[in-house]
Amino acid sequence: MKVAIVGCGNISRRHAESYAAAGAELVDVADIVPAKAAELAAKYGARAHSDATQLLAATDAELISVATPPGSHAELAVQILAAGRSVLLEKPPVLSLAEMDAVASAERASAASAYVVFQHRHGSGGVRAADLLRRGVLGVPQVAVCETLWFRPRSYFDPEWRGTWVGEGGGPTLGHGIHQIDLLLHLLGPWRSIQATAVRLDRPVEFEDVSMASVVFESGAVATVINSLLSPRELSRIRIDTTGGTLEVNHVYGYSDADWTFHAVPDAARAAQLGLNPGVPGNAEAATGPDQWADSAGDDVPSNHEAQIQRLLDDLAAGRSHDTTLASTRPTMEFVTALYASAVTGTPVRRADLVTGHPFYRALRGDVDQDRIDAMMRI
Ligand SMILES: NC(=O)c1ccc[n+]([C@@H]2O[C@H](COP(=O)([O-])OP(=O)(O)OC[C@H]3O[C@@H](n4cnc5c(N)ncnc54)[C@H](O)[C@@H]3O)[C@@H](O)[C@H]2O)c1
Known part of the structure; x- marks a missing residue:
């Protein structure tokens, strides 16, 4: 090609x-x-x-x-x-x-x-996680945590276009946390509502340097999401607690299979069935049955541009539909939009609210002037 x-x-x-x-x-x-x-x-x-x-x-x-x-x-x-x-x-x-x-x-x-480009959908861990969660093999997601705790010093904002709505479009929610947010939504499906806070604690920017959100998904699962540029020991983490166990990926700018773990839920009933006293430490865990996560392992493909571009070209060559179409990323942009709308207005935002005439449809800062944004975001 x-x-x-x-x-x-x-x-x-x-x-x-x-x-x-x-x-x-x-x-x-x-x-x-x-x-x-x-x-x-x-x-x-x-x-x-x-x-x-x-x-x-x-x-x-x-x-x-x-x-x-x-x-x-x-x-x-x-x-x-x-x-x-x-x-x-x-x-x-x-x-x-x-x-x-x-x-x-x-x-x-x-x-x-x-x-x-959302390369974290395309590493082997992300592909397996999406597939196993979609098929219910890892249980039903209930609680999730999504963290992008990165560090950008004040000097990062020296170029004139950085730190401005016109130049960057938004802060760490849009520019940095969007990677984990996209992966979270890819794994958990449609979200329903967001209540968010965005604050400017230190950096010379027009928007936030930290944002936080509580999210409710259509499935009933709930999550917290945090995006920061003030966090010296950087990490990117998604943790999903399901009825079957805890699935977690913990990395910074790209994961490999070693960065994913799954801890199956202790199974006291199964331990009892096997004649193990479930009250004895380790017995319930020992009776959790097959390790579906470990069993799904194949080639270890790190989540980078190479992984996504290889899959995209393979899909195009085979005439298959590719996973990361523009349409498939709309929920991610809706999420980012709702986070800003909720933080700036101080009210929860439902995904269904984000119609064409919504005040934040045309820009992540909405139709709000900078003085009001400053007042909302500066603590
Ligand atoms: N997927 C990832 O992990 C990842 C990582 C870093 C950056 N990015 C994204 O990649 C994009 C570029 O980031 P970057 O760090 O390479 O920036 P950069 O400033 O290093 O490079 C951008 C280049 O685009 C050129 N340019 C600007 N406007 C242009 C135009 N209209 N036509 C042609 N060239 C133009 C600039 O001269 C510059 O050389 C951004 O959207 C950024 O968010 C993604």
């Missing part, structure tokens, strides 16, 4: 390496900074362009990665889809539900498709 990349900064290298590893041919790249396009093009024998318009006029690539800053994703995706090429959008795919719907409408009008 022939592929192209728009935006030749940091993360474009992961796209280029992953395409090469999957046997795809990188034929064109573009960046508004010509030296960046030239450097990536030289490494892979691709043609360099100064913007997406020039690239689209020249390329015969079927799939084009967009690895530019988030504010440009929607416009570029619409342009690429209108040119009949499929697009792989870096996270966050867009900055608002309005932008997401604009890209979805361009996709409907095109023969091509839109996909999103």
Whole structure:
């Protein structure tokens, strides 16, 4: 397959390496900074362009990665889809539900498709967890915890565009926690309502540097979600307590199989059946039966760009539908939107509330002026 990349900064290298590893041919790249396009093009024998318009006029690539800053994703995706090429959008795919719907409408009008990079759906642990939970093999999810506790020093916000609604679109909820939020929703299914708090404790930003949410899912499961940029020992963690045990992944920027654990629920009835006194420490645990999690292990595929891009190309080659379509990421953008709406307004937000005319449909800051946001977020 022939592929192209728009935006030749940091993360474009992961796209280029992953395409090469999957046997795809990188034929064109573009960046508004010509030296960046030239450097990536030289490494892979691709043609360099100064913007997406020039690239689209020249390329015969079927799939084009967009690895530019988030504010440009929607416009570029619409342009690429209108040119009949499929697009792989870096996270966050867009900055608002309005932008997401604009890209979805361009996709409907095109023969091509839109996909999103959420690589944590694609490591072997995530694939197994989603499959086993969907089939009920690990029990029914009841309680979950989703943590993105990362650290970005004040100097991270030195570039002028960082820390601003216009430049970044939002804080750690949108830019950082969105990875674990997407995986949580991928594992637990549709959410119903959110009550959230977002605060600015330290960093020089227009939005939050920490956010927290209580979430109720359609299934009745409940979760807490925290996103922080103030946490020196970084971790990314999802823990799901089901009727069958506790499933947990604990990593920072990418997991492998070793980062996943499943502790089956102690089974006192089974211990008694087996003639073990369930009151004796260890007997109930010893009688938990087959270890469904360990038994499902296969090849260990870490959750990185290579994992997702390999699966995407395999799916396209086989004519299968790919897991991480634009449409499949709408609940994640709805979640992020509702978190901001709840934090800024101080009221719970239901997923059903997020209709086209909702005040936060067009922007994560809603229709609220900066003074009020400052008053809400500064403690
Ligand atoms: N999936 C992940 O784990 C992951 C990790 C890091 C970054 N990202 C995402 O990747 C995207 C890019 O991040 P980055 O760290 O590579 O940023 P970056 O600033 O290093 O690179 C962005 C590049 O895009 C170019 N650019 C800007 N506007 C453009 C336009 N309209 N047309 C063509 N080129 C344009 C810039 O000149 C720059 O070279 C962001 O959306 C970010 O959130 C994802």
